[in-house]
Amino acid sequence: MKKVIVIGGGVAGLTAAKRLVESGKFEVKLLEGDSRIGGRVHTQAFGDYWIENGAQWVHGEDGNEVFRIANSLKLLDTERNLISVSTDSVFVRESGKVLDQPVHDNVTIILAKILDGPEEDEVEGTVGDWAIKRFNDALEKYPLDSEPTDKSLSTAVLDWIHRFQDNIDGCDNWFQPSLRGQHEYEECEGNPTIAWKSPACYSSLLGVILNGVPITAPTFQPVLPDWIELNKDVQKIELVEGENSGVRITCSDNSQYTADHAICTVSLGVLKHFHKTLFCPPLPESKVKMIETLGIGCVNKLHFDFKTKWWPDSIIGFNFLWNDTEHVAQYWNSDIDDETLKKEIDGLPLWCRNILGFYVVASHPTALNSWITGPASKVMETLTEQEVKDIFMKVCRKFLPSYDIPDPVEFSQTSWFSNRFTKGSYSFRQMNTDAWSSALEEPILGKNNAPVICFAGEATHSKFYSTVHGAIETGVREAKRLINHEN
């Protein structure tokens, strides 16, 4: 039997490894650097319930492999939808004033026009330039400011939409992703943001992939087969040329593995940071160019368990509209240094202007979550947990002075950028990314054109990049590549 080593136990790696095992043609070993499988699918116990640190929604129905699997097992709540979660959330100004209904309605109409995405012939330029134009066009019909001379509300709303869009694209700011990239990304028809039905959660999928049965809360890690090894931090992937080509893998604990093929499923962020030391010989120029020019940002989630619910049942979230647009214009600048981001303005560091708001958590009745992106999100990761919690609570109380908000009894924050097994949240197509080429997914060939080192993972998907269903498809793709090669 031919030997295959799969590097990484996210959904791409698990899918590829399982397919190869099932084919009966390969001896498979999966090496996962972390102490758990799942990668950017990470459900975690939180108080009496659970939270999703990574992937949360199933994006669309037709042609979506996650939807197909989860819907057939009745694991999804198809009623909820991210767009309505954000638009049904109230918009709050720094003074604590909630936008009146007619203005709120105009904001949601304008937001929907931007979320509809560009027309077919709108392909040039950045997402940001396009969105600002669409915003200004819509503003003429759906005004937000009461006085034509006072643009403060429309500026604050545009800033919030900017932050919201950055969370969707996973970028530092909306002048990074290209409009062309939005066209390259393909939506699956149907509800674009489907939630898991409690006690199912994103980790339910890991059980289905590995063992054919979902796991449900409070179990978040399935029973692992003996071909998966955890805590195996791969440091070197070497192409070995002998009579037949093969691969040698070295881990940080000095353990070594040899095989006929490897499938590398580490994230684009890990490739960006470590490809020069990870691969021997170095990766071909075309692949390096894709690695360097594709984008990956840093979307972080924060969760707060208050033990008792202090917000009314009618509220599903609070979107924060900052007044000081002079400063909000800086926080997303990719070149901004950490010291500037940490500088205090009116008692709060600049970076916290990126906080999107606070939102109810479907899986947790007494918790709220918050989102932050870009350089602000990265600088936040350098602070202590206590500092981060204090600042978020200060912001929450500043925007919501009419509520008596207790201190959270439990707090959790992600650090997707400093996590050396992810180095970012999810990929996007930047302005300097060439039109999609298959360079990133192409295998490194050995003798007789054998695909010795293969590549999978969300960033290698031509049209479903940045998603779980995209990652799964790349795992299937690479398993098929090896199975076909052996036939």
Ligand SMILES: Cc1cc2nc3c(=O)[nH]c(=O)nc-3n(C[C@H](O)[C@H](O)[C@H](O)COP(=O)(O)OP(=O)(O)OC[C@H]3O[C@@H](n4cnc5c(N)ncnc54)[C@H](O)[C@@H]3O)c2cc1C
């Ligand atoms: C905050 C956030 C929200 C998201 N929301 C959604 C969503 O709502 N819907 C959606 O569809 N997608 C969402 N995504 C994206 C989705 O989670 C990813 O696209 C998908 O999980 C990627 O799977 P993957 O297998 O390609 O990569 P990963 O999950 O990153 O798997 C790679 C694995 O490789 C391991 N690894 C890395 N380096 C090494 C090494 N040197 N040695 C050994 N192992 C290593 C990692 O630990 C990891 O387990 C979100 C992601 C984040 C971060």
